[in-house]
Amino acid sequence: MDFLEQVKWNSDGLAPAIAQDAETGRILMLAWMNREALALSAKEQRAVYWSRSRQALWRKGESSGHVQHIREIRLDCDADAIVLQVEQVGGIACHTGRESCFYQRLEGDRWVTVEAPRKDAREIYG
Amino acid sequence: MDFLEQVKWNSDGLAPAIAQDAETGRILMLAWMNREALALSAKEQRAVYWSRSRQALWRKGESSGHVQHIREIRLDCDADAIVLQVEQVGGIACHTGRESCFYQRLEGDRWVTVEAPRKDAREIYG
Numbered sequence: 001m002d003f004l005e006q007v008k009w010n011s012d013g014l015a016p017a018i019a020q021d022a023e024t025g026r027i028l029m030l031a032w033m034n035r036e037a038l039a040l041s042a043k044e045q046r047a048v049y050w051s052r053s054r055q056a057l058w059r060k061g062e063s064s065g066h067v068q069h070i071r072e073i074r075l076d077c078d079a080d081a082i083v084l085q086v087e088q089v090g091g092i093a094c095h096t097g098r099e100s101c102f103y104q105r106l107e108g109d110r111w112v113t114v115e116a117p118r119k120d121a122r123e124i125y126g
Numbered sequence: 127m128d129f130l131e132q133v134k135w136n137s138d139g140l141a142p143a144i145a146q147d148a149e150t151g152r153i154l155m156l157a158w159m160n161r162e163a164l165a166l167s168a169k170e171q172r173a174v175y176w177s178r179s180r181q182a183l184w185r186k187g188e189s190s191g192h193v194q195h196i197r198e199i200r201l202d203c204d205a206d207a208i209v210l211q212v213e214q215v216g217g218i219a220c221h222t223g224r225e226s227c228f229y230q231r232l233e234g235d236r237w238v239t240v241e242a243p244r245k246d247a248r249e250i251y252g
Binding site for chain 2: 002003006016018020024025026027029030042072073074075076077078079081083094095096098101102103104105106109110111
């Protein structure tokens with residue numbers, strides 16, 4: 001479909017996709033999509049990414065139940081980055097059990113973990 | 127410095143950096159950083175990116191005046207993506223003259239431009 005062709009996929013056929021909590025505005029995670037992941041995300045209105053480590057489609061929440069329902073999908077000016085506005089089921093996006101993957105803050109010259117996991121990470125991977 | 131080594135730079139020595147408006151939570155843009163860009167951003171507390179098209183450091187706002195003052199720098203769980211909380215001088219991050227680069231919304235199977243430029247783009251590039 002045209003909208004898939006209009007994205008400027010990188011040399012691996014991927015584009016970065018940022019998931020943002022539609023209610024709070026918090027940035028939850030950055031993952032990657034290929035054509036199929038974006039097509040499925042648009043069709044199903046839930047986030048489907050491409051796992052670079054597993055080299056497979058990754059239906060967010062398929063094992064944890066922590067699905068991301070999509071309210072809106074946006075593309076940037078040079079068509080190579082995507083933002084998803086999502087409703088994060090369970091309020092936890094990160095496989096470490098935290099709301100957001102961005103829980104390390106730069107303080108001086110150190111990355112400091114500034115949030116504790118809310119749940120045991122083993123419960124919620126995926 | 128250690129904090130630079132802890133980032134998992136990709137095969138080009140880069141990591142994606144998301145700039146988010148510290149006041150509104152709006153995602154303004156996604157750009158790229160290399161070690162030097164992150165080191166300078168941390169030191170100067172203003173956003174410095176790596177321009178992949180120009181293959182050069184890109185001090186955001188150096189030609190437009192639309193500097194991004196950094197309030198906070200975060201790193202994600204797998205240490206390969208960065209979020210900057212910024213104060214966007216002039217309220218315009220995008221070279222097209224818009225507040226955010228993410229002004230195209232997926233509606234059905236079309237990307238629709240849902241925001242008009244606030245200023246002539248030629249005035250504000252950079």
